[in-house]
Amino acid sequence: MASIKPTPDLRPARINALGEFAASIAHEVKQPLAAVTLNAQACLHWLEQDPPRVDQARTALRVVLEASTAASAMLRSLHGMACQAAPQRQPLVVNDVVRDVLQLLRGELRQQCITVTESYAPDYQLRADRVQLMQVLMNLILNAIEAARDLHDRARTLALHTSLADDGLRISVADNGVGIAPALAERIFDPLFSTKPGGTGMGLAICRTIVQSHGGRIWSEPGQPHGTVFHLSFKEYTLWTPSRS
Numbered sequence: 001m002a003s004i005k006p007t008p009d010l011r012p013a014r015i016n017a018l019g020e021f022a023a024s025i026a027h028e029v030k031q032p033l034a035a036v037t038l039n040a041q042a043c044l045h046w047l048e049q050d051p052p053r054v055d056q057a058r059t060a061l062r063v064v065l066e067a068s069t070a071a072s073a074m075l076r077s078l079h080g081m082a083c084q085a086a087p088q089r090q091p092l093v094v095n096d097v098v099r100d101v102l103q104l105l106r107g108e109l110r111q112q113c114i115t116v117t118e119s120y121a122p123d124y125q126l127r128a129d130r131v132q133l134m135q136v137l138m139n140l141i142l143n144a145i146e147a148a149r150d151l152h153d154r155a156r157t158l159a160l161h162t163s164l165a166d167d168g169l170r171i172s173v174a175d176n177g178v179g180i181a182p183a184l185a186e187r188i189f190d191p192l193f194s195t196k197p198g199g200t201g202m203g204l205a206i207c208r209t210i211v212q213s214h215g216g217r218i219w220s221e222p223g224q225p226h227g228t229v230f231h232l233s234f235k236e237y238t239l240w241t242p243s244r245s
């Protein structure tokens with residue numbers, strides 16, 4: 001008897017994805033907001049001196065201005081991403097999406113002293129939902145940042161790589177963090193599986209749901225000599241060509 005495949009209900013994944021997404025937004029604006037508070041306090045302190053230390057106050061105010069400008073730029077771009085209600089597939093240049101996500105997380109990466117290297121294949125396109133693809137990359141990079149947190153004996157690195165492999169268009173995210181114990185490698189994509197205090201354990205489960213709904217695969221490998229590499233691979237892609245209009 002032919003089996004009837006139920007249509008996958010992606011709604012729960014989407015709702016969880018929003019939770020995870022909200023967590024990444026909070027994560028991103030936390031630092032600029034902390035800088036605003038600290039420097040506003042410092043500014044008041046300098047102005048309350050007798051005589052007021054105007055130069056120091058001005059420096060602190062400049063930092064306030066920079067941090068609040070950075071936070072609003074971040075919110076604007078995240079808002080643009082989140083306002084897109086239903087998944088919308090459109091041709092996306094994968095290299096651009098990788099660059100956009102890196103841009104969003106640049107401050108956090110710098111703060112954590114993580115050196116980023118990038119290497120790109122020619123501009124291939126995927127038919128994909130931009131928000132979802134960004135979400136996948138964001139979750140992977142946030143995990144990489146967390147994997148580097150307890151690393152004090154070597155420089156922290158993150159490598160982003162797009163390439164054409166035998167199985168299709170690949171995006172790889174490699175860190176040199178704590179790595180994944182081989183016994184756990186099968187379980188990391190399970191919903192709610194987390195080794196972190198306070199971890200949601202939903203990041204990779206969401207990544208896998210999204211990647212598979214785009215006909216792709218996601219897996220991890222041990223990094224050499226340290227850390228972890230996550231690969232995404234998509235069979236269907238096209239080469240981007242500039243329109244001749």
Ligand SMILES: Nc1ncnc2c1ncn2[C@@H]1O[C@H](COP(=O)(O)OP(=O)(O)O)[C@@H](O)[C@H]1O
Nearest residue numbers: 143147179188194195196199200201202203204
């Ligand atoms: N880059 C990585 N390096 C080491 N371990 C990782 C990495 N990415 C994921 N993991 C492991 O997989 C688990 C599940 O990850 P995830 O689904 O994102 O949930 P969470 O980050 O909330 O724990 C993590 O708790 C961690 O043990």
Ligand SMILES: [Mg+2]
Nearest residue numbers: 139143203204
């Ligand atoms: Mg995570």
